[in-house]
Structures are given as structure tokens and as C-alpha cells.
Amino acid sequence: xxxxxxxxxxxxxxxxxxxxxxxxxxxxxxxxxxxxxxxxxxxxxxxxxxxxxxxxxxxxxxxxxxxxxxxxxxxxxxxxxxxxxxxxxxxxxxxxxxxxxxxxxxxxxxxxxxxxxxxxxxxxxxxxxxxxxxxxxxxxxxxxxxxxxxxxxxxxxxxxxxxxxxxxxxxxxxxxxxxxxxxxxxxxxxxxxxxxxxxxxxxxxxxxxxxxxxxxxxxxxxxxxxxxxxxxxxxxxxxxxxxxxxxxxxxxxxxxxxxxxxxxxxxxxxxxxxxxxxxxxxxxxxxxxxxxxxxxxxxxxxxxxxxxxxxxxxxxxxxxxxxxxxxxxxxxxxxxxxxxxxxxxxxxxxxxxxxxxxxxxxxxxxxxxxxxxxxxxxxxxxxxxxxxxxxxxxxxxxxxxxxxxxxxxxxxxxxxxxxxxxxxxxxxxxxxxxxxxxxxxxxxxxxxxxxxxxxxxxxxxxxxxxxx
Amino acid sequence: xxxxxxxxxxxxxxxxxxxxxxxxxxxxxxxxxxxxxxxxxxxxxxxxxxxxxxxxxxxxxxxxxxxxxxxxxxxxxxxxxxxxxxxxxxxxxxxxxxxxxxxxxxxxxxxxxxxxxxxxxxxxxxxxxxxxxxxxxxxxxxxxxxxxxxxxxxxxxxxxxxxxxxxxxxxxxxxxxxxxxxxxxxxxxxxxxxxxxxxxxxxxxxxxxxxxxxxxxxxxxxxxxxxxxxxxxxxxxxxxx
Numbered sequence: 001x002x003x004x005x006x007x008x009x010x011x012x013x014x015x016x017x018x019x020x021x022x023x024x025x026x027x028x029x030x031x032x033x034x035x036x037x038x039x040x041x042x043x044x045x046x047x048x049x050x051x052x053x054x055x056x057x058x059x060x061x062x063x064x065x066x067x068x069x070x071x072x073x074x075x076x077x078x079x080x081x082x083x084x085x086x087x088x089x090x091x092x093x094x095x096x097x098x099x100x101x102x103x104x105x106x107x108x109x110x111x112x113x114x115x116x117x118x119x120x121x122x123x124x125x126x127x128x129x130x131x132x133x134x135x136x137x138x139x140x141x142x143x144x145x146x147x148x149x150x151x152x153x154x155x156x157x158x159x160x161x162x163x164x165x166x167x168x169x170x171x172x173x174x175x176x177x178x179x180x181x182x183x184x185x186x187x188x189x190x191x192x193x194x195x196x197x198x199x200x201x202x203x204x205x206x207x208x209x210x211x212x213x214x215x216x217x218x219x220x221x222x223x224x225x226x227x228x229x230x231x232x233x234x235x236x237x238x239x240x241x242x243x244x245x246x247x248x249x250x251x252x253x254x255x256x257x258x259x260x261x262x263x264x265x266x267x268x269x270x271x272x273x274x275x276x277x278x279x280x281x282x283x284x285x286x287x288x289x290x291x292x293x294x295x296x297x298x299x300x301x302x303x304x305x306x307x308x309x310x311x312x313x314x315x316x317x318x319x320x321x322x323x324x325x326x327x328x329x330x331x332x333x334x335x336x337x338x339x340x341x342x343x344x345x346x347x348x349x350x351x352x353x354x355x356x357x358x359x360x361x362x363x364x365x366x367x368x369x370x371x372x373x374x375x376x377x378x379x380x381x382x383x384x385x386x387x388x389x390x391x392x393x394x395x396x397x398x399x400x401x402x403x404x405x406x407x408x409x410x411x412x413x414x415x416x417x418x419x420x421x422x423x424x425x426x427x428x429x430x431x432x433x434x435x436x437x438x439x440x441x442x443x444x445x446x447x448x449x450x451x452x453x454x455x456x457x458x459x460x461x462x463x464x465x466x467x468x
Numbered sequence: 469x470x471x472x473x474x475x476x477x478x479x480x481x482x483x484x485x486x487x488x489x490x491x492x493x494x495x496x497x498x499x500x501x502x503x504x505x506x507x508x509x510x511x512x513x514x515x516x517x518x519x520x521x522x523x524x525x526x527x528x529x530x531x532x533x534x535x536x537x538x539x540x541x542x543x544x545x546x547x548x549x550x551x552x553x554x555x556x557x558x559x560x561x562x563x564x565x566x567x568x569x570x571x572x573x574x575x576x577x578x579x580x581x582x583x584x585x586x587x588x589x590x591x592x593x594x595x596x597x598x599x600x601x602x603x604x605x606x607x608x609x610x611x612x613x614x615x616x617x618x619x620x621x622x623x624x625x626x627x628x629x630x631x632x633x634x635x636x637x638x639x640x641x642x643x644x645x646x647x648x649x650x651x652x653x654x655x656x657x658x659x660x661x662x663x664x665x666x667x668x669x670x671x672x673x674x675x676x677x678x679x680x681x682x683x684x685x686x687x688x689x690x691x692x693x694x695x696x697x698x699x700x701x702x703x704x705x706x707x708x709x
Binding site: 269 | 516523545550556558560563569596597611
């Protein structure tokens with residue numbers, strides 16, 4: 001039954017290459033390779049202020065986070081198996097007419113996605129580093145080891161969240177119980193060893209001292225997480241009917257102070273009823289940021305005083321900007337095409353719903369400021385985080401309109417996004433490091449944010465609405 | 469008779485593929501006009517252009533006097549539309565979706581209107597079910613309702629009967645016939661020729677994006693011809709050409 005897997009691989013390629021051209025999609029990993037290759041030449045410079053081990057830590061954290069961000073298959077499962085994405089009915093849905101179990105179809109889908117992410121993100125980065133290693137004096141064996149441990153780091157994030165999200169889809173109390181156990185274990189490990197548990201992260205252990213036994217154990221843990229997640233996967237059966245009393249009208253009335261209350265009420269119900277509001281908050285926001293916090297905590301000594309809080313606020317801002325994908329993932333323009341609605345109206349309303357969701361990162365950054373004993377910098381940290389989030393989302397809306405999940409794999413889009421957001425992050429990280437209160441100056445980002453949103457509206461009104 | 473829909477050399481190209489090629493036609497007020505053609509002939513693209521869902525690459529079109537390129541939202545505000553593929557939003561119930569439509573279209577007093585439609589199309593028991601859980605036929609009923617609930621002067625429907633059972637097809641055909649008698653206009657695209665012959669007053673035949681014929685159905689009857697055989701002979705001749 002390898003045919004299903006290969007057909008899914010072809011389908012994935014064609015979905016993306018049809019949308020923005022084979023070349024643009026094929027160039028995506030080339031760009032990641034280029035970034036890693038060129039970035040490797042900065043290693044000797046960075047090592048002046050940041051020891052090599054800490055750089056390794058940052059890269060592993062990034063790949064763990066990437067795995068976490070894309071691993072929520074448990075949340076995605078019902079959409080894949082029961083419905084359509086845009087106008088395309090995926091092979092996973094039509095394969096149900098074949099004598100194949102849902103578990104088998106879904107496991108093929110997950111493996112296919114994992115392989116794609118691996119070839120798009122992990123492998124090109126590793127190769128970039130390997131290609132640069134002779135020029136920056138890094139032994140080839142070390143570069144190859146990094147590729148291996150980055151792959152493991154990515155897979156740990158992916159399989160871990162795949163497992164947790166599947167548990168969440170089956171039973172929310174079970175998820176809370178597991179998270180509680182993990183939290184107690186984490187706290188216990190910290191107390192007993194007096195060390196940040198991140199240092200026991202298997203890929204990091206392997207990277208610092210490779211042993212075949214550790215590699216084997218890592219692979220077993222990954223296989224176990226993946227296997228249990230597949231076994232637990234249980235999509236809603238076709239034909240089930242969920243009934244609700246009218247919540248739309250009261251919600252619309254409550255949101256009447258907003259510019260487009262019907263759209264915001266609809267978005268809110270989409271998020272709530274699909275389980276995405278809680279699921280995405282846990283798996284795409286709290287979990288990645290929790291992991292990042294523990295990794296960043298190890299780098300504290302290398303930042304200026306209070307720098308850690310502001311680095312964390314900026315990271316939170318970038319991750320919070322992906323909440324735009326939460327509100328755009330439910331529908332294309334298609335369902336609105338029979339109504340007197342412009343694409344610009346939808347972009348505006350999605351950004352308004354996104355703005356409501358920004359309460360989450362604001363509370364989160366404030367909580368971190370309080371818990372880390374830096375309550376005095378609470379306001380500048382929150383302002384910086386939220387300003388970055390709104391700016392990043394305006395860039396996303398301008399580049400991708402209502403399809404950020406799809407168009408991000410267009411190499412031109414990703415390049416422009418990285419440049420526009422990267423410049424702002426660099427500038428405001430430096431500003432906040434110079435003086436924590438200077439971070440308040442990030443409110444100035446409201447101007448480019450507003451301009452980009454206006455440009456996004458004009459641009460996407462002029463384009464044919466995308467069917468994805 | 470007033471013209472409610474007019475196209476002049478309307479063209480749509482997707483790269484090298486010409487989906488609609490220089491189509492010029494006009495539809496008079498108060499009739500049921502059928503756009504006929506085999507699969508892939510450009511019918512859906514025509515409806516998409518006429519409702520501002522996609523931009524023409526050439527020519528022009530006006531609907532109820534509004535230019536579809538200059539004012540697509542205005543066009544959609546005045547007409548009713550049932551797209552071929554689109555379904556109502558997944559996580560709203562049928563009733564909530566109609567409330568959403570009413571809010572967007574600014575239709576007052578939606579409750580009794582919605583209830584009438586639930587009863588008329590026999591899906592009152594589904595009004596509190598999430599749209600994603602509705603059957604294809606019930607979704608089509610809901611899409612039909614949203615297109616007519618504001619009683620538009622012109623409705624554009626892509627394959628109006630395709631998901632309905634025979635009983636519901638009958639109900640819908642009667643409704644459409646009664647609707648045009650009130651002086652309103654309906655523009656449908658279909659490849660079910662028997663239905664077109666039964667309900668349409670005027671028709672146009674599209675093949676490979678090109679307009680082969682346009683005229684009143686009565687003209688065929690006068691020549692003792694039936695629409696299905698006329699259609700087939702025209703399309704087959706075009707294939708040979």
C-alpha cells in the first residue's frame with residue numbers, strides 16, 4: 001500500500017506547485033539552505049559573545065518549536081478525514097472509499113507531512129551547515145551530527161504534540177492529567193537536580209556526547225509517541241450531527257462595537273466550536289512558548305540585564321502573530337462569494353478577530369514579567385510584544401491575504417516576510433537592550449502596520465479570490 | 469423589455485487556457501434564462517464573472533446596470549447567487565447561517581422568513597444542526613434559501629437541481645416558475661437539458677468557452693425541435709469543426 005503514500009506525496013507537491021508555481025515551491029528549501037549556509041559564516045563572530053554550545057541550544061530550540069508548531073495533527077485530523085480544504089478534496093478523504101482503515105490512511109497522511117516538512121525545513125538547513133562547515137572550520141562529522149540531532153529535535157516536537165493533540169481530541173481531562181504529570185515531573189527534576197531540565201533533552205545530550213544507545217532510546221520514544229497517537233486517533237464519523245441553540249445573534253450583539261460584528265461573531269464561533277481556541281492556544285501558543293522559555297532561560301547570562309524578558313516578549317509577539325492563521329483556516333473566500341462582501345472586508349474582520357485574541361499574548365507576557373520579578377518592565381514588554389505581533393500580522397496579510405497557511409511556502413513570500421519582520425525584530429531587540437523603557441517606542445510600528453493593512457486590502461481586492 | 473444582464477465580448481483566460489471566449493449575450497427582465505453546455509464548457513466561469521467572483525480578462529459585463537468589474541460587491545448585493553461548489557460555513561448552524569446572511573445583507577425581520585423557508589424546503593428539523601454535519605442535499609436547500617431570502621430582482625444559480633431528490637426538484641422548479649411570473653429574472657447554468665427545456669424561456673449554448681447559439685426556447689418549439697436534440701447536434705457539429 002505504498003501507492004497511497006506516494007500518491008499523497010504527489011498530491012502535496014501539486015497542491016503547492018499549482019498555487020504558486022513549481023519553481024517557487026521548489027526554491028523554498030533552496031532558500032532555507034542559503035540562509036543556513038550564509039548564517040554559518042556568522043558563527044565565528046557570534047562565538048565571541050555566545051559560546052558554541054549555546055548556539056546549538058538555540059538551533060535545537062527552533063527546530064523543536066517548528067516540530068511543536070506543525071505537530072497538531074490531532075486537531076487537524078477531522079478536517080483531513082471528513083471535509084475539504086478550500087475547493088480541493090484531499091486524497092485522505094477520497095481514500096476512505098478504498099478498503100483501508102482510517103488509521104492507515106491518517107498515518108500515511110502524517111508521515112507524508114513529516115517527510116515534506118523534513119525536506120522543506122530540516123534537511124536544507126542541515127545541508128547548509130554541512131556545506132559551510134569546511135569554510136568555518138567545523139569538522140564534517142560534527143555537522144552531520146547536528147543534522148541528525150536537529151532532525152530528532154524536530155521529530156520530538158512533532159511526535160510529542162501529535163500525541164498530546166490526539167489525546168486532547170479524545171479526552172480533555174486526559175490531556176490535563178498528562179500535562180499535570182509532565183509539569184510535576186519537570187518541577188521534580190528541576191528540584192532534585194538543580195538543573196534546567198532542558199539540558200536532559202535527548203537530542204542535546206546526543207549532540208554533546210553521541211552514543212548509539214541514546215540514539216536508539218530516542219528513536220524508541222519517538223516511535224512510541226507516534227504509534228500511540230495513531231492508535232488513539234478517532235475521527236468523527238460521517239453522519240454525526242451536532243446541534244446548537246442560536247449563539248450567533250447574542251454574540252453579534254455583544255460585539256456590536258466592532259466594525260464587522262457578524263464576521264467577528266462567526267469567527268469566534270468557528271474557533272470555539274471547532275475546539276481550536278483551546279487546542280491552538282495550548283499547542284500553537286503556550287506549549288512552544290513554554291519550551292522557548294526554558295531554552296532561553298539558559299541564555300540569560302549572555303543577554304544584557306532584563307534582556308531575557310524582552311527577547312521573550314518579541315518571541316511571544318512573533319508566535320502570537322500566527323493567530324491570524326487560526327482565524328483564516330476555516331474558510332476560503334468561496335463561502336462569502338454569494339454575499340456582498342469584498343475580500344478587504346474579510347481581511348479587516350479577520351484582523352479584528354485577531355486583535356481580540358491578542359489578549360492572550362498580552363496576559364502571557366504580563367504574567368512572565370510578574371513571575372520573573374520584572375514587573376517594573378511589564379508595560380514596555382507587553383507593548384513591544386503586541387506591537388511586533390500586529391506588525392508581523394500586517395506583513396502576513398499584505399503578502400498572503402486570507403491564505404497565510406498556504407502562501408508561506410512561496411519562496412518569494414517567505415523571503416519578503418523574513419526581511420521585513422527580521423529588520424524590525426533586530427531594531428527593536430537592540431532598542432530594548434539599550435534601555436528597557438525604549439521598548440515603548442515600538443508603538444511607532446502602528447504606522448507601518450496600518451499602512452500594510454491598507455495595502456493588503458487594496459492588493460487582495462484587485463486579485464481573483466483564491467480557492468485555498 | 470429591459471435588459472438585466474448583458475455581456476460584450478466577455479473573455480476569461482487562465483494562462484494559455486481560454487475558459488470563456490468573446491461571449492456576448494443579453495438577458496431580458498422577467499424570464500428564466502438557461503446557460504447550457506457540456507462539462508467544462510465555461511458555464512461556471514461565466515457565472516463567476518457575472519457575480520464578480522473572478523475578473524474577466526477581456527470584454528465587459530453589466531448586471532442590473534452595474535459593472536461586474538467596477539462594482540462586484542454592489543452586484544452581489546442586488547442579486548441572489550448559488551455557486552456550484554460552495555457550502556455554507558462549517559461551524560454555524562443552518563439558522564445561524566441565515567442570521568449571518570441577514571446581517572450581511574441587512575435583511576430585517578429574518579426569523580419568520582427563515583422559518584418559512586425551513587418549512588417550504590422541508591428542513592426545519594435541521595435548522596440547529598452545524599452546517600458541516602448537513603447532508604449535501606440539505607446544504608443545497610440552505611444555499612437556495614440564502615439566495616432567495618431577500619427576494620432579489622435577479623438570481624444566478626449554478627446547477628440548481630443537482631443535489632435535490634425528485635420531490636424537491638419538483639418543488640424548486642415550481643418555485644422558480646412562480647418567481648419569474650412576479651417579474652423577476654433567473655439565470656441558471658445547467659447541463660441537464662430536459663430541465664432547461666421544461667423551465668427556461670430563453671437559453672444560450674456554450675461549448676469550449678464559445679457561444680454557439682442564443683435564443684428563446686419557444687423558437688425551437690415553433691420549428692418542432694426539442695432542446696436536447698438541438699443542443700446535441702450543435703455541439704457535435706462544433707466538435708467536428
